[in-house]
Amino acid sequence: MITTGSKFLIGSAVLAAVAAILYGVTQDGVMGTVGLATAAVALTLLAVVNTMTRDSNVFTDDGVPLETVAAAQPSPLGGIWPFAFAASGVIIAVGLVTQQTIVVIGLAALAATGAEWIISNWADRASADRRHNASVRSRLSNPLEFPLGGAVAIGVVIFAFSRVMLWFSKVNTVIAFSILALVVLGIAFVFANRPSIKPGAIGGTAVAGAVAVVVAGTAAGLDGERDIAVFETTSLWQQEAIAHPEEYAEGAEEGKHPAGFICESAEEFPEADEKASQTVAMKSNHFQIFLLEDGTLDFDVPGPRDEGSDVITFQRSNTTNIVFRNESDEDRRLSLDMGTEDFESEDGTTRIVPVQQCTTLIEPGAAQLLTVTPPLPSNVFADSPNPNAPSGEGGFWFFVPGVSSATLELVVP
Amino acid sequence: MTFVPKWTRPAAIVGVAALAAGCATDAPQDTTQPAGPNAQMIYDLSWPIFLIAGIVGVIVMVAIAYAIWKFRDRGQPIPEQTHGNPKLEITLTIIPALILIGVAIPTVATVMALDETDDTECIVNVTGQQWWWEMDYPVQDGCGGVSAPIVTSGQMVIPTETPVLIRGTSRDVIHSFWIPRLNGKRDMVPGRTHNLRMEADEPGIYAGQCAEFCGLSHANMRMEVVAMEPDDFEAWKATQLSEYESPAEGTLAATGEQTFITNCSRCHVIDGLTDSDGEPVISRADQQVYAGVAPNLSWFMTRNTFAGATWDLLNATCRDDVWDADPADFGERYLEGVSEECLNQVDLREWLRNSPEKKPMYADPEQLEPTDGLFRGMPYLALSEAQIDELVAYLLERK
DSSP, X not given: OOOHHHHHHHHHHHHHHHHHHHHHHHSSSSHHHHHHHXXXXXXXXXXXXXXXXXXXXXXXXXXXXXXXXXXXXXXXXXXXXXXXXXXXXXXXXXXXXXXXXXXXXXXXXXXXXXXXXXXHHHHHTSOSOHHHHXXXXXXXXXXXXXXXXXXXXXXXXXXXXXXXXXXXXXXXXXXXXXXXXXXXXXXXXXXXXXXXXXXXXXXXXXXXXXXXXXXXXXXXXXXXXXXXXOOOOHHHHHHHHHHOHHHHHHHHHTXXXXXXXXXXXXXXXXXXXXXXXXXOXXXXXXXXXXXXXXXXXXXXXXXXXXXXXXXXXXXXXXXXXXXXXXXXXXOBOOEEEEEEEEEEOTTSOEEEEEEEEEOXXXXXXXXXXXXXXXXXXXXXXXXXXXXXXXXXXXXXXXXXXXXXXXXXXXXXX | OOOOOTTHHHHHHHHHHHHHTTOOSOOTTOTTSOOSHHHHHHXXXXXXXXXXXXXXXXXXXXXXXXHHHHTOOSSOOOOOOOOOOHXXXXXXXXXXXXXXXXXXXXXXXXXXXXHOOTTOOEEEEEEEETTEEXXXXXXXXXXXXXXXXXXXXXXXXXXXXXXXXXXXXXXSSOEEEOOTTXXXXXXXXXXXXXXXXXXXXXXXXXXXXOOSOOSTTGGGOEXXXXXXXXHHHHHHHHHHTSOOOOOOTTSHXXXXXXXXXXXXXXXXXOTTOBOTTSOBOOOOGGGTBTTSOOOOOTTGGGSSEETTTTEESBOHHHHHHHHTOOHHHHHXXXXXXXXXXXXXXHHHHHHHHOHHHXXXXXOOGGGOGGGTTOBBXXXXXXXXXXXXXXXXXXXXXXX
């Protein structure tokens, strides 16, 4: 006997086969046809197995009175799924003229409501017993509905939470959510000490809390995030010195920061060099440069050490991560001098400026990461004396400000 | 007379055809023909595991097919339904567990052995970008000593019977480096360095292909490892490190040098190339292409392939001479490079004439918004036939 489930699989297999043919005739490329044909074969296999095993339904052969067969029953009541399916179509239409995200949401809704519609229709005709049909529907759809629905609900609450947190200032966020945590703890304490409290009260409180979070999140999201200050880095200080040299010099005279480029300075710069104990390091397969106690630079590379070589080689235009380890007794930074480049000022004049990168000032025993992407080969500057190289040699050089003996040539082919 | 079902004959034909489809005389990327100790380790591990998995798979499929056919629905009464059989279930849990333990022990041992890099004697940086591979040899004492970086592409030259360490990374998206006859795959990830051992027993060319989908021309991102005797490798290094020599004045190649500077040097590097004022010609590929580099063409005609090793620089006859050379003569043949008689003029000229038409790339200037105007691949250069003649003449001297 061909059961309802088998019919569903047979129909799906036929649909996939027809779609494969249509796709192959009307579209370029073979991957769509291959995918649909594969689906047709798989569905056919499932249909055969399902038919042979009678859909695992031991009742399908049982004789039933004529008046209880499905065809003799009144039509099933209309569900919400056709409406939801149509609404999903509207969402897609709206998305097509507004933004792509709404189209994606509409497609997801279309798939979900379509699946629900198919399952409901199938379950309504599974047998003559409405209660059995409802049970069949639940058995099939609940494992999908509960986790997906739960994930969406939790996602909405979390997103709303994040909007609220980003709306408050940093300090107020801590204060507000500390108070909120105390409120939640207090309510939980009350519930725990009143075992006789009605379950509806607990559920109602949870729902009210979730609704409050979503409403607050919506309001905060519409109002926008707080202003987030840009953290000063060595790169920002270096750029500031190049882009606005006069203001930078004035700031140095007023004592706001040390004079000169940060990458050539052994002194501590505000904010960028604070908290020097904070270190960042990679766990494997990275280049390492060490500032040794004797004031020299040594290096290690992935794989066998380039024994004997006194230069380090990086690939051109390739991002290379270097861990700088300060094994000296003082706070130090690692800097890289990659020659010079033309810089066009705001007034239209062009100046030659150094191309330098550096780590923050780090304390003895600490490590810091420097990421470098050299766009030019080092031999471009072979004949241009590098002020940070020993004896004014050309090329690219690593150096440590304040330690003249700590230099290492970088070769970029 | 024995009855033979009618369906057995066509089934036998289909079976034989399916088996025959697995046979090939020209299969340069065959993992069942290991040509080095690393690939041999993988092969020695894979065939017994394949055998065990095959036997288990056949047993399971036959059992399922037998059950489905034997107990198919014929309208018979439903048999008595039973639930649970602890002895059977425990047995069917223990047997697969023992099989998996048996497979895991040699697998873990092989993985750890392949991960070993301390014994390598030569470092080669391999960098993937859409859609070609760059190989560079950093300054090192390994590889018999490399005094200045060597940069090449498409073909990686290594000495035989020498464990080589590949330090792999990528400049744009994730690629995967795979030379099936020499070792397994290794992903090349931007911002990370992944290590891979490589060693070839005998001189020869070992083909490979990017094994991680990386965009439009992923299928055209190939590479080859060229293994040669250590003495031949030294000769290859000497060529790669030799000084640049401009073509003789008044020749077509000399005109080609200027054509190269005008049209190609924005992206391509030729070490030692200078302009008419004697100043070094500086490539700013980072301002032109997304990956920030284009293949270094310093010794272009010492290679046998171009455009991501998709096409041969040698014509079919000369290519066969190199690929089929006796191991003892291979190095000499390869080091001859590409002569005018051996050059695959058709493909090279088609490439210069309109590279995006020959190899799918993101090279339409009007569709570069996602990369801020940077090309992914080589753009159409609108070269005239005369300019192509000049460039071919110039490139022929790059060996």
